[in-house]
Amino acid sequence: MLKTTAATVAETGVFPSLFETQEKFADELDRLVTKDMDRLYYVKEKLTRELWSEEKNKLNKLLDQEFQVYRLKSTQVNKYGEITIDKILITVFNVKPGDKVLIPM
Incomplete structure (x- = not known):
């Protein structure tokens, strides 16, 4: 029986290589995210783009200086x-x- 890509990813935790370069992968992700922003969010019955514009104003701004991580x-x-x-x-x-x-x- 042939496994689906999602099942393979769930079992192995590894995505199959579908893109020749990192740039092509990033471009495809950007295209999919842009398309997804025009999807209706079923719980609130609003477009994801509208919900994001409301929520992004509530986010805290990142610091301008680099954060040093250590323990x-x-x-x-x-x-x-x-x-x-x-x-x-x-x-x-x-x-x-x-x-x-x-x-x-």
């Missing part, structure tokens, strides 16, 4: 005033041995 890890200062980051000893100042400090990972 913090707690580590303890050894008796020599050093901490280990990625197997490298780093001397830290203004802390006592045994204190815990936060380091970005």
Whole structure:
């Protein structure tokens, strides 16, 4: 039995390659999104384009500066005033041995 593309994607999580380049894929997605905006949303019985124009004004604006993503890890200062980051000893100042400090990972 021949499986449909949707079933294949659902099982494998991989989309088959339908486009020769990333640009062609992006163009096709743009075309489909534009077409979908003229679809009637069945719950509110309005066009998706109208709903989007109402909702986009409620969105928060993104920051102009780049957001640095990292996590913090707690580590303890050894008796020599050093901490280990990625197997490298780093001397830290203004802390006592045994204190815990936060380091970005």
